[in-house]
Amino acid sequence: MKKVILYTDGACSFNPGPGGWGAVLIFNNIKKEMSGGEPNTTNNRMELLAVIKGLSALKEKCEVHIFSDSAYIVNSFEQNWIKNWVKNDWKNSNKKPVLNKDLWEQLIELTAKHKVVWHKVKGHADNELNNRCDELATTEAKKYLGSEAPR
Numbered sequence: 001m002k003k004v005i006l007y008t009d010g011a012c013s014f015n016p017g018p019g020g021w022g023a024v025l026i027f028n029n030i031k032k033e034m035s036g037g038e039p040n041t042t043n044n045r046m047e048l049l050a051v052i053k054g055l056s057a058l059k060e061k062c063e064v065h066i067f068s069d070s071a072y073i074v075n076s077f078e079q080n081w082i083k084n085w086v087k088n089d090w091k092n093s094n095k096k097p098v099l100n101k102d103l104w105e106q107l108i109e110l111t112a113k114h115k116v117v118w119h120k121v122k123g124h125a126d127n128e129l130n131n132r133c134d135e136l137a138t139t140e141a142k143k144y145l146g147s148e149a150p151r
Helices: 043-056 071-078 081-087 101-112 128-142
Strands: 002-012 017-027 030-041 062-068 115-120
Touching: 002 043, 002 128, 017 043, 017 128, 030 043, 030 128, 043 062, 043 071, 043 101, 043 128, 071 081, 071 101, 071 115, 081 101
Parallel strands: 002 062, 062 115
Antiparallel strands: 002 017, 017 030
């Protein structure tokens, strides 16, 4: 099974507001950078979309080491929040609907196709690839700043 490294990050101005995501895939020392954005979104949606887009780029089953500074995403898998949400009809521990259900469902489907190992990294620190993802994400978010942005 191929071993792939995936770094991801999301960014959002004003939250909600213009947002972007960035991902860096590494296989056999070859890097592929990906990014995108939306005019009106949230930071959590962009964090999720970064992982979704990175995993969607893989054409076959892989062992994927995902590095994210999002405790929201890593804890959702590592602490079994997702299993509880599904079991409780997509309600969180406060009995409220889980936000971003559409993206969580996509991410559940994608992670089931691969052997995924989650790694929580410190954001805005000395991790070169995490910082690169942040740069990609913030660059995308800035594309949507303009007359429609709140002041």
